[in-house]
Amino acid sequence: xxxxxxxxxxxxxxxxxxxxxxxxxxxxxxxxxxxxxxxxxxxxxxxxxxxxxxxxxxxxxxxxxxxxxxxxxxxxxxxxxxxxxxxxxxxxxxxxxxxxxxxxxxxxxxxxxxxxxxxxxxxxxxxxxxxxxxxxxx
Numbered sequence: 050x051x052x053x054x055x056x057x058x059x060x061x062x063x064x065x066x067x068x069x070x071x072x073x074x075x076x077x078x079x080x081x082x083x084x085x086x087x088x089x090x091x092x093x094x095x096x097x098x099x100x101x102x103x104x105x106x107x108x109x110x111x112x113x114x115x116x117x118x119x120x121x122x123x124x125x126x127x128x129x130x131x132x133x134x135x136x137x138x139x140x141x142x143x144x145x146x147x148x149x150x151x152x153x154x155x156x157x158x159x160x161x162x163x164x165x166x167x168x169x170x171x172x173x174x175x176x177x178x179x180x181x182x183x184x185x186x187x
Contacts, residue, residue, distance in 0.1 A: 060116060060123050062162050063090050069097060071182035077175065080104060088184060092116070095125065150174050162186070 071084035086099015093116055101110040114133060115126040122135040134144045136157060146153040151173030158166040163186040171178050 060090070060092065060118060063165070064092065065090060066187045067184040068187050069099060069182060069184055071180060073178055073180045076177040076179070084110060084182070086110070087187070090116075148173075151176050 067088040067090065069084065069086050069088050073082040073084070075082055080103060082101060082103045084099055084101045086097060088095065088097040095114040095116055096111070097113075098109075098111045101108045113128055115128065115130060117124045117126060119135075122137050124135055125133045127133055134146055134155070136142065136144075140159050142157045142159075144155040144157060146155070151171060153169055153171050155167060155169045158168075160166070165184050167180075167182045167184075169178075169180040171180070
């Protein structure tokens, strides 16, 4: 990592283990989905594991991203190394990601070194949902 870069500074603040609680309002299927679990942030990876619950089932879920810092931003990449989003220095940030015909519009809220949140509004041919996740340092 480059010392003093915006990406490295942001990443160093958030290394560790986090409690995650997410609520997803699925407008396409008219349902509420929840996720509760833990996230682990290392200098090179963001990993999340937990249980996703709907009215019909509880499933064990996980996701993993690669983390790369640049001079000005932290680049979050999918496991295949394609770019997902870029995180800068602001306490509140707007982010956008296009995935095929789907559009992900998000916000990141960095409240303190011990709490942060992410919000996504996702729309596409078969998607229409709002997701809000809260992260609290363990």
